[in-house]
Amino acid sequence: MAQDIYLTGITTTGTPHIGNYVGAIRPGIEASKDLSTQHFYFLADYHSLAKNEDPKKIRQSTLEIAAAWLALGLDTDHATFYRQSDIPEIPELTWILTSMTAKGLMNRAHSYKASVQANLEGESKDPDKGISMALYSYPVLMAADILMFKSTKIPVGQDQKQHVEMARDIAGRFNHHYGEVFVLPEPIISDDTAVLKGLDGRKMSKSYNNTIPLLADEKTLRKLIMKIRTDSLAPEEPKETRDNTLFDIYRAFASTEEVEQIAQRYTQGIAWGEMKQLLFETINAQLKDAREDYLRLLAEPTLVEEELLKGAKKARDLATPYLRKIREAIGIRPLG
Numbered sequence: 001m002a003q004d005i006y007l008t009g010i011t012t013t014g015t016p017h018i019g020n021y022v023g024a025i026r027p028g029i030e031a032s033k034d035l036s037t038q039h040f041y042f043l044a045d046y047h048s049l050a051k052n053e054d055p056k057k058i059r060q061s062t063l064e065i066a067a068a069w070l071a072l073g074l075d076t077d078h079a080t081f082y083r084q085s086d087i088p089e090i091p092e093l094t095w096i097l098t099s100m101t102a103k104g105l106m107n108r109a110h111s112y113k114a115s116v117q118a119n120l121e122g123e124s125k126d127p128d129k130g131i132s133m134a135l136y137s138y139p140v141l142m143a144a145d146i147l148m149f150k151s152t153k154i155p156v157g158q159d160q161k162q163h164v165e166m167a168r169d170i171a172g173r174f175n176h177h178y179g180e181v182f183v184l185p186e187p188i189i190s191d192d193t194a195v196l197k198g199l200d201g202r203k204m205s206k207s208y209n210n211t212i213p214l215l216a217d218e219k220t221l222r223k224l225i226m227k228i229r230t231d232s233l234a235p236e237e238p239k240e241t242r243d244n245t246l247f248d249i250y251r252a253f254a255s256t257e258e259v260e261q262i263a264q265r266y267t268q269g270i271a272w273g274e275m276k277q278l279l280f281e282t283i284n285a286q287l288k289d290a291r292e293d294y295l296r297l298l299a300e301p302t303l304v305e306e307e308l309l310k311g312a313k314k315a316r317d318l319a320t321p322y323l324r325k326i327r328e329a330i331g332i333r334p335l336g
């Protein structure tokens, strides 16, 4: 069997938080240590345009996300780590795929439908309000990301599963029409335990403003952990571990034995203050070294830039000849 190729994109909106770490960065770095498979990780900065129109924020987010992956130990010699906008073949392939994408397929995208629904329920009643073509064709650009590198396995959150299926549909339709050019990808969905809760107990997400930044300084980290919402049970009262935000976050950072011990302490009635202190110490111990590297990279963005250009070179060495083949297949060829 051919070697599996893993590929995943990270949209450059916002500062990486511990939910991104547990759900994507840590498993991504871990998986990339498997030398029997290939790994592509990239910053989806063209995707971020659909949600973020502030140039300063896009640049800052790109820098912070790239620096975080590097500081946490991604091996960029094995994994290919690049910025989407450094690969001009991707937007070019996007247009080619657009011609093989049914408008009806795009109409069915959950994220687009949710925006339309919100508009219909809003004041203006205009279904198209604030919906750009970038938001509408978002899945086509994502299909180009995926198909460009013949990737077979796409690790994504549940919310992106449909987009990967659409990439598969588009590739299938293309192959049916022009011959076997694309490899059909399949989504790999992380289980729910990889979804971390935020300060208020809802899913940790920048849209809820309830995140703990991944490489925040010690003071900020401690302050935010102290803010995590708890109930008002007194220190000695027994407590439930189920659906408990502090426990859930702790579990994402501690060993099985440590988790068992703390579960014990819950039944005995650990004080929330003590649990928060313990959580702070556990997370801090794990991230301390990476935080130093991270701050160094933020202060020297050229080091990050160099890494991304190295990745772009590796990616383009694959994309350029493949795009030539794709253009050949659709009849865009030299005349003589």
Ligand code: TRP
Pocket (backbone or CB within 6 Å): 007, 008, 009, 010, 011, 044, 047, 141, 142, 145, 146, 154, 155, 156, 160
């Ligand atoms: N849309 C994805 C997200 O918001 C990011 C992304 C862009 C992606 N291109 C991709 C993920 C290709 C996997 C494969 O999370």
